[in-house]
Amino acid sequence: MTELEFVLPADIERRSFEIIDSELGEIEISEKNKPIVMRCIHTTADFDYAYNLCFSENAVDCALNILRSGCVIVTDTNMALAGINKIALKKLGCKAICFMAEPEAAKLAENRGITRAAASVELAAQIEKPVIYVVGNAPTALVALYDHMKNGSFMPDFIIGMPVGFVNVVQSKELIMNSNANYIVAKGRKGGSNVAAAVCNGLMYMLTR
Amino acid sequence: MTELEFVLPADIERRSFEIIDSELGEIEISEKNKPIVMRCIHTTADFDYAYNLCFSENAVDCALNILRSGCVIVTDTNMALAGINKIALKKLGCKAICFMAEPEAAKLAENRGITRAAASVELAAQIEKPVIYVVGNAPTALVALYDHMKNGSFMPDFIIGMPVGFVNVVQSKELIMNSNANYIVAKGRKGGSNVAAAVCNGLMYMLTR
Numbered sequence: 001m002t003e004l005e006f007v008l009p010a011d012i013e014r015r016s017f018e019i020i021d022s023e024l025g026e027i028e029i030s031e032k033n034k035p036i037v038m039r040c041i042h043t044t045a046d047f048d049y050a051y052n053l054c055f056s057e058n059a060v061d062c063a064l065n066i067l068r069s070g071c072v073i074v075t076d077t078n079m080a081l082a083g084i085n086k087i088a089l090k091k092l093g094c095k096a097i098c099f100m101a102e103p104e105a106a107k108l109a110e111n112r113g114i115t116r117a118a119a120s121v122e123l124a125a126q127i128e129k130p131v132i133y134v135v136g137n138a139p140t141a142l143v144a145l146y147d148h149m150k151n152g153s154f155m156p157d158f159i160i161g162m163p164v165g166f167v168n169v170v171q172s173k174e175l176i177m178n179s180n181a182n183y184i185v186a187k188g189r190k191g192g193s194n195v196a197a198a199v200c201n202g203l204m205y206m207l208t209r
Numbered sequence: 210m211t212e213l214e215f216v217l218p219a220d221i222e223r224r225s226f227e228i229i230d231s232e233l234g235e236i237e238i239s240e241k242n243k244p245i246v247m248r249c250i251h252t253t254a255d256f257d258y259a260y261n262l263c264f265s266e267n268a269v270d271c272a273l274n275i276l277r278s279g280c281v282i283v284t285d286t287n288m289a290l291a292g293i294n295k296i297a298l299k300k301l302g303c304k305a306i307c308f309m310a311e312p313e314a315a316k317l318a319e320n321r322g323i324t325r326a327a328a329s330v331e332l333a334a335q336i337e338k339p340v341i342y343v344v345g346n347a348p349t350a351l352v353a354l355y356d357h358m359k360n361g362s363f364m365p366d367f368i369i370g371m372p373v374g375f376v377n378v379v380q381s382k383e384l385i386m387n388s389n390a391n392y393i394v395a396k397g398r399k400g401g402s403n404v405a406a407a408v409c410n411g412l413m414y415m416l417t418r
Contacts, residue, residue, distance in 0.1 A: 004352065004380045009324055016375040045373050045398035046255060079403065082291040115218055143213065164254050166225040171213045189254035194288065194403045 016042055024050055032060045036184065039202035043194050052187045054177055059158075062182045063132065063203045066157045067092050071130040073200060074156075075193075076100060076117055076163075080136040083197025088204035096200075099123045118144035125154035134160040136196030139172035146175040159183040160199050162191030225251055233259055241269045245393065248411035252403050261396045263386055268367075271391045272341065272412045275366045276301050280339040282409060283365075284402075285309060285326055285372075289345040292406025297413035305409075308332045327353035334363035343369040345405030348381035355384040368392040369408050371400030 007015055020041050027050050029037050040049035056062070070093040075081045081098040089096055099105040099120035109119040117138035124131055125148060133156040135141045142161050148154035161176045161183055163169045173185045184199055216224055229250050236259050238246050249258035265271075279302040284290045290307040298305055308314040308329035318328040326347035333340055334357060342365040344350045351370050357363035370385045370392055372378050382394045393408055 004377050007376050009349070012374075012376045019375040042375075043373065044253070044255075044401060045375065045378075046253075046257075048255075077291075079288055079291040079406070082286075082288040083402070140218075164252065165221075166228040166251075166254065167216050167221045168213050169254075192253060192403050193292070194401050197288070 013042075023047065027051075035206060036060065036199055036202040039198045039205075040186075040195050043198035044192075046190070048188075048190060049186065049195070052190060054183075054185045054187050056177075056181065056183045059182055059184050060203065060206070063158050063184070064207060066130045066132055067094060067204060067207060069130050070094055071132055071157065072097065072124075072127050073132045073134055074099070074120070074124040074127070075134045075136065075196065076120060076141045077137045077193045079193035080134055080196045080200075083194055083201070084134075085201045085204060088201065088208045091208045092204060094204075114144075115140045117141040121145055121148060121154070124156065130157040132156065132158040132160065132200070134162075134196045134200055136162050136191065136193030137164070139163045139165070139168040142172035142176050143168070145181075146172075146179055149179055149181060155181070157182065159185070160196055161185040162193075162196040162199065164191040164195075165189060222251075232256065236260075244415060245269065245408055245411045248407045248414075249395075249404050252407035253401075255399070257397075257399060258395065258404070261399060263392075263394045263396050265386075265390065265392045268391055268393050269412070269415070272367050272393070273416060275339045275341055276303060276412060276416055278339050279303055280341055280366065281306065281333075281336050282341045282343055283308070283329070283333045283336070284343045284345065284405065285329060285350045286346045286402045288402035289343055289405045289409075292403055292410070293343075294410045294413060297410065297417045300417045301413060303413075323353075324349045326350040330354055330357060330363070333365065339366040341365065341367040341369065341409070343371075343405045343409055345371050345400065345402030346373070348372045348374070348377040351381035351385055352377070354390075355381075355388060358388055358390060364390070366391065368394070369405055370394040371402075371405040371408065373400040373404075374398060 073096040075098045078098050084096045105116050105119045109116045117140045121144040159181050282305040284307045293305045314325050314328045318325045326349045330353040368390050
């Protein structure tokens, strides 16, 4: 059996990133996007994220400006919300919320005959601060965002589009990548609440660490 | 662009599992373990889980018996806790907790010069009901569990060992697989809080759906 390596807890993340960087080798990733790619790999141990992450033009700079402005991060799952670093949020004067388990989302969904994921987008549209919309689960959330953008009723300042799965996930991400939105999207089936939170954290750490 | 497929929200999971099953094809997985394997793939869209999940002898039956007895599920992250289905928990009369953000874990860690993950294991050792210990992040939690088992101070009834990462993760899982514990472990670097929660949910759904 391989021996346990003695690494101080504080050094584990640095050491992990060294290993990821060395295994990425010669794969071409822009310097700006690389911390985000590496954080997704750090969260999943899945090197597919070196290939499937797609960034709109100047996505990282755009997201950092929004974070600097004290935005609201809206997530589509409580799990993604749980994964977002609260210390970094506080340092930036940002706030993160998830409407999915809120009674108002359930009520709105019932009244309008829409999914709770779509109702959450309606609720986010009423937020007055800049919004980063983070999707780790529901392709219907991306579809709802796309519909809002198309009819001009809501344009989130940034979309982190990481639903995972086998039904409508690929297509919902294509909708966002073909829109005018600022985005980071994991092309294909992969993603998840953990990856969505990792992208948020990766962006915030660029400003707070 | 691929058209969005019209699938009723209630049918998405069933349809996803059909796709996963068909893509798994001829890969040999025992009928007992297959729902767990499929749920991990459903959560990650990563078919590596068809190969890396390791089960101790009669692991699934063992876990189901523990769940039936009204156990306590202890997680090493609030994110895994957030991902565990609360309706299924309630139906089974089980409860899930995470000590990581509790002041008592921080205090114990400081007093004893151990990580909070290890302190959480100490706190779990004081639980009087059967315990399923769920690790989605910290290899040190698995190492602490191993040390307790070795010196006889705590034997969790079941371990779901899914830490993810690059430093001591592989080794910590080997410790558990070479112990007397009842376990489900994702061999290698992969895992995560989402996968850990998926395994819990997969087991609970076998009894509640």
